[in-house]
Amino acid sequence: MDAEDTPSVTPTPHGRAWRLAFRANALVSMALAALLAVLANVLLDLLPPLRGNVSSAHGYYRLSDKTLALLHGLEQEVEVVSLFNPRHDFYADVRTLLREYEYESRRGGQGRLAVRFVDPHRDVARTREMKQRYSLATADMVVFDAGGRVKYVSAQDIVEEQRTVDVGRHMAGAPGAVQTATLFHGEQAFSSAIQNVSQKTRPVVYALTGHGEADIADYSEQAGYGGIARIMRRDNMEVRPLDMGRHGGIPEDASVLLVAGPTRHLAREEVDIIGQWLNRSGRLFLLLDPWTRTGLEDLMATWGVRLDMDAVQDPARTLTGRELVFRPLPTHDIGRPLRNIGCIFYGARSVEPLPAHDALQEDVQADKARVYVLARTSEKAWAERDPAQKPPRYDADTDRPGPIGLAAAVEKGPVTDTSGDLSPTRIVVFGDSVFVSNPALAVGAGGNVDLFMSALNWLADREELMALAPKIPERIELGMTRDRMRQAFLIVVFAAPTLVALIGGAVWWRRRR
Amino acid sequence: MRQWRGIWLRELGACFLSPIAYAMLALYLLLGSWTFWHAVQSHVGRAESLPSLLVLSAALWLPVLSALTTMRLFAEEKRQGTLEILMTAPVTEWQVVLGKYAGALSFVLLAMAPLFGMFFALCALAPAMPEPDVGALAGGALILALLASYCVAVGLFFSLLTRNQIVAAVGGFGGMVLPALGGHLLSYAPVGADRLIRLLAVEDHLMDFARGALDAKPAFLYVSAAALLLFFSSRALMLRRM
Numbered sequence: 001m002d003a004e005d006t007p008s009v010t011p012t013p014h015g016r017a018w019r020l021a022f023r024a025n026a027l028v029s030m031a032l033a034a035l036l037a038v039l040a041n042v043l044l045d046l047l048p049p050l051r052g053n054v055s056s057a058h059g060y061y062r063l064s065d066k067t068l069a070l071l072h073g074l075e076q077e078v079e080v081v082s083l084f085n086p087r088h089d090f091y092a093d094v095r096t097l098l099r100e101y102e103y104e105s106r107r108g109g110q111g112r113l114a115v116r117f118v119d120p121h122r123d124v125a126r127t128r129e130m131k132q133r134y135s136l137a138t139a140d141m142v143v144f145d146a147g148g149r150v151k152y153v154s155a156q157d158i159v160e161e162q163r164t165v166d167v168g169r170h171m172a173g174a175p176g177a178v179q180t181a182t183l184f185h186g187e188q189a190f191s192s193a194i195q196n197v198s199q200k201t202r203p204v205v206y207a208l209t210g211h212g213e214a215d216i217a218d219y220s221e222q223a224g225y226g227g228i229a230r231i232m233r234r235d236n237m238e239v240r241p242l243d244m245g246r247h248g249g250i251p252e253d254a255s256v257l258l259v260a261g262p263t264r265h266l267a268r269e270e271v272d273i274i275g276q277w278l279n280r281s282g283r284l285f286l287l288l289d290p291w292t293r294t295g296l297e298d299l300m301a302t303w304g305v306r307l308d309m310d311a312v313q314d315p316a317r318t319l320t321g322r323e324l325v326f327r328p329l330p331t332h333d334i335g336r337p338l339r340n341i342g343c344i345f346y347g348a349r350s351v352e353p354l355p356a357h358d359a360l361q362e363d364v365q366a367d368k369a370r371v372y373v374l375a376r377t378s379e380k381a382w383a384e385r386d387p388a389q390k391p392p393r394y395d396a397d398t399d400r401p402g403p404i405g406l407a408a409a410v411e412k413g414p415v416t417d418t419s420g421d422l423s424p425t426r427i428v429v430f431g432d433s434v435f436v437s438n439p440a441l442a443v444g445a446g447g448n449v450d451l452f453m454s455a456l457n458w459l460a461d462r463e464e465l466m467a468l469a470p471k472i473p474e475r476i477e478l479g480m481t482r483d484r485m486r487q488a489f490l491i492v493v494f495a496a497p498t499l500v501a502l503i504g505g506a507v508w509w510r511r512r513r
Numbered sequence: 514m515r516q517w518r519g520i521w522l523r524e525l526g527a528c529f530l531s532p533i534a535y536a537m538l539a540l541y542l543l544l545g546s547w548t549f550w551h552a553v554q555s556h557v558g559r560a561e562s563l564p565s566l567l568v569l570s571a572a573l574w575l576p577v578l579s580a581l582t583t584m585r586l587f588a589e590e591k592r593q594g595t596l597e598i599l600m601t602a603p604v605t606e607w608q609v610v611l612g613k614y615a616g617a618l619s620f621v622l623l624a625m626a627p628l629f630g631m632f633f634a635l636c637a638l639a640p641a642m643p644e645p646d647v648g649a650l651a652g653g654a655l656i657l658a659l660l661a662s663y664c665v666a667v668g669l670f671f672s673l674l675t676r677n678q679i680v681a682a683v684g685g686f687g688g689m690v691l692p693a694l695g696g697h698l699l700s701y702a703p704v705g706a707d708r709l710i711r712l713l714a715v716e717d718h719l720m721d722f723a724r725g726a727l728d729a730k731p732a733f734l735y736v737s738a739a740a741l742l743l744f745f746s747s748r749a750l751m752l753r754r755m
Contacts, residue, residue: 026748037741044733045708055725056648089559092720099726117711182560473560476553479641488638493550495634496627497543504535511530 048106051099060471061100067191071101072108078194080115081130081143087121088140090159090184093473097186098142101194113194135234142190146197149236153189157337160185184471196236196462203255203460205232205285206242211294212263214287214437216241225260227441231449232456249273256283256459259296261433266295275299281413281423283459287433290349291387303410304357304371305429312348312404312431313392314381321391324348324377324406324432328447332372332409334428334454341447343375345406346440348431350383352405369412369425373405374455406431409458428455517608517615524616528582538624541578545571546631553635564646565723567632568653571625572719575657576664576689582621583668584682586613591676596753606750610669610743618665625657649725656722659735660715664689666742673749 053061063071082098084091098115105113120127120139130136134143140155160183207216207225216239218224229239242257244250250257250273257274266274274296278284288294290311297307317325324345328335353371355361360373381402384392394401413424434440436452480488528534549570556566590596599609629650636645668685675681696713711717718731 023752026752030745030748033741033744037737040737041712041730041734044730045712050729052727053725054648054652054727056646061724061726089561092562092565092724093560095717096721096724096726099721099728184560474562474643474646476556476559476561476563476566477641477643478553478557478639480639484638488635489550491638492631492635493543493546496546496631497539500535500542500627501539504532504539507530507535508532511532 049103051103053100060473061096063100063104064187064191067101067187068104068108070191070195071105071113074105074108074112074194074198076112076146076198078105078113078197079145080113081134081145082115082117083120083127083130083136083139083141083143084117084155085120085140088155090155090186090473093184093186094142094158097190101190135230142193144190144193144197146194149197149199149202150234151193151196151236152234153193156341157189158184158186182473182475184473187471199236202236202238203462204238204240204251204253205256205258205456205460206240206251206254207258207260208262209241209243210245211266212261214260214433219438221438221442224438225436227438228436228449228452231453235453235457237456237460244270244273250277250282254282256285256456258285258287259294260285260287261289261292261437262294263289263292265293268295271295271299275302278303278425278427281425283425284427285456285459286427286429287436288349288351288429288431289433290347290431292349300427300429301354303412303425303427304354304369305408305410305427306350306352306354307429308350308352308383308385308400310350310383310385310400311387311392312350312377312381312406313384313394314377314402314404316378316380319344322347324381326375326377326406328375328407328451328454329373332374334409334451334458335374337454338447338450341450343447343451344435344440345430345432346434348406350400350404350406351408351429351431353408357410369410369427372409372411374407374409374428375405377402377404377406379403409455423461426459428459430455516602516604517612520604520609520612521615521619524586524613525619528616528620534582534620537578537581541574541624542627544574544577545625545628548573549628549631562646562649562720562724563632563636563642564649564653565720567628567650568657568719568723569716571628571657572660572715575621575625575661576686578624579617579621579661579664579668579689580682580686582624583617583665583672583685584678585672586617586669587672588676588678588681592678600750600754606747606754610747610750614665614669614743614746617669618662621661621665622658625661629654646725649723652725652727653719653723655727656719656731659732660719662739663735663742666739666746670742670746670749673746 055061080098080101082094084094088094095117098117102113102115118126118130127139130143134145134150134152136143136152138154142153144151144153207213207229209215214223214225216225216229219226232239237255239258242250242254254277257277274282274284278299286296286300288296288307291309293309300307312324314324315321319325324347325342326345327342328338330336330338351373353359353373356365357369357371359370379402381404382394383400383402383404384394385398385400386392386395389395407428407430410427410429411424435448440448478485478488549567552566552570553563587596590599604612632650633645636642664685667688668681671684671688672678672681674684692713693715696710696715699710699713712730712734718728721728721731
């Protein structure tokens with residue numbers, strides 16, 4: 001209060017003591033009111049949230065019944081940490097959607113999902129802590145953690161730019177031939193991640209040993225699969241070594257058999273065991289290298305995959321002449337999420353479908369395995385068949401011309417027999433095993449890890465835990481000509497202030513008179 | 514009730530009879546619509562909610578408008594010595610405070626209304642603009658009204674504490690932006706005050722409501738803070754009467 005305030009005009013009936021008591025009463029009542037307001041807000045914050053959505057944009061943030069059932073049925077705590085940059089175009093969408101998840105999990109009476117938002121640019125200390133805790137390399141991530149089982153959702157997983165080309169208009173050079181649409185896959189990605197981390201059973205990946213395969217316990221900088229094994233465990237999988245001789249075959253709990261870069265021939269009995277296991281809906285992940293005979297070639301031929309003794313050369317897509325740079329084909333579930341992501345193979349052998357099994361052919365018989373090419377070289381590539389030729393060059397008589405397949409996925413089934421439906425047999429064959437080894441991971445080789453994990457998730461039936469339709473976000477588009485833009489600027493910016501100023505001027509003029 | 518309504522209409526009428534109020538209004542609209550235009554321009558081709566751009570543009574200048582509107586409420590009456598005359602009238606402190614508050618709040622809300630007209634004008638002029646999300650816009654209008662109710666209550670309280678209008682405006686402005694600033698500063702602190710930070714994240718509240726996601730917690734926060742400040746104001750006025 002001002003010290004020089006004018007004296008009160010209200011008479012004070014009971015003198016100074018009464019005045020003091022009155023003031024004390026007023027101050028105490030103010031303090032109590034402040035306390036009451038704080039307590040009311042704290043209490044409301046502790047109660048389940050009360051939210052509603054009035055957006056008329058077809059329930060943009062409204063969660064699907066699948067997601068609601070998942071959230072209401074959660075049986076364990078799930079901690080969600082958003083490390084999205086607030087300047088990211090989809091930050092607000094991610095935040096609002098995660099709030100809906102949190103709200104619904106609490107509304108269901110369980111309160112099992114807690115969301116924290118960390119600004120990676122501003123809150124450096126907490127971001128560093130999160131990155132160390134979850135071994136993160138990049139920002140713009142959402143981490144889902146359920147008692148140590150962790151799943152990561154990156155910006156690439158939730159946003160898809162879809163371009164559609166009207167070929168007729170494009171050929172005619174007409175405007176609007178290329179339409180770009182943005183799809184927001186937030187709900188699918190988040191719900192799948194929650195389902196993933198809350199699953200009690202984890203897929204078990206057995207890595208075959210005993211034939212010179214890459215070692216999943218080797219973390220050295222020169223070789224080994226220690227790095228990728230760590231990533232597999234981080235993605236909620238169990239990874240164990242497998243010595244078939246000691247285990248007497250492939251264990252019953254095996255979800256995927258990983259054969260990573262064998263340098264020695266497998267025994268015929270071992271190949272038979274793998275073949276029988278595949279016939280019982282087994283899942284095989286085979287990573288091979290050039291000029292290496294493994295004994296699996298004939299078995300793969302029965303599943304429609306042709307493996308030749310060769311090394312692929314592609315002068316059109318290489319950096320130093322040795323490696324092969326490619327983008328996974330979007331024609332299969334493994335490559336589809338990796339749009340526009342480059343991968344590198346450090347020398348590869350060819351992996352091709354046999355004609356009778358090529359999934360692109362329409363006449364593949366229903367009882368035969370279908371083979372999908374996952375990656376292919378350019379037209380200028382060739383499959384070199386002479387290991388002694390230095391430097392390698394294309395020989396029309398012996399070498400196979402490009403494009404050459406570098407990786408393939410095989411699927412057969414699902415098969416129905418007397419015991420009911422069986423899940424399909426699935427095989428993924430890559431022509432290179434080095435691309436996810438420790439030295440390759442150390443140089444941060446493009447989307448190699450994404451490709452490897454996408455293939456592994458497909459093999460373990462985890463490629464799409466929750467199939468939910470994407471949402472189409474609102475996009476700011478004006479579509480105005482230059483003149484129209486100028487008009488719009490004048491109207492939007494100056495119309496109302498000018499009108500108000502004119503009315504103010506009229507009022508001033510009238511009052512002046 | 515009649516006295517309260519009389520004070521409200523008198524305050525509102527005083528605003529519309531003052532050329533300074535019109536200048537203030539024109540300035541606010543110019544700043545708000547200019548900010549909105551540039552926000553739209555910088556987001557062309559990007560996924561963004563148009564109502565949230567409007568609401569953020571309107572809210573950015575709201576503390577300035579509220580501080581300038583409320584600075585004279587009591588400070589001017591005190592300076593001119595008319596407050597004592599008002600207090601001798603058969604009105605309670607609550608009626609005076611509520612009447613002045615309602616008058617100033619009505620003026621601020623009316624000042625923001627033309628910005629929504631600008632929104633629809635832009636949608637009509639831009640052929641490629643998607644159909645406006647009226648539900649989200651209504652949510653945005655609601656959060657702006659809630660924020661304005663808080664800002665005007667702060668400004669009124671500071672106007673009651675001094676007879677100098679500049680001091681009242683500066684104090685009021687500080688009181689309006691400090692909680693949001695405090696929330697930002699708190700997020701730097703190495704303490705786990707996530708709930709408090711979230712409660713004070715004004716920008717997040719604006720963006721949530723402007724996307725149609727209404728939440729009772731921030732709404733109650735603004736209403737309770739405004740009610741508390743009005744109670745403080747009535748007590749302060751009562752103390753002046755002593």
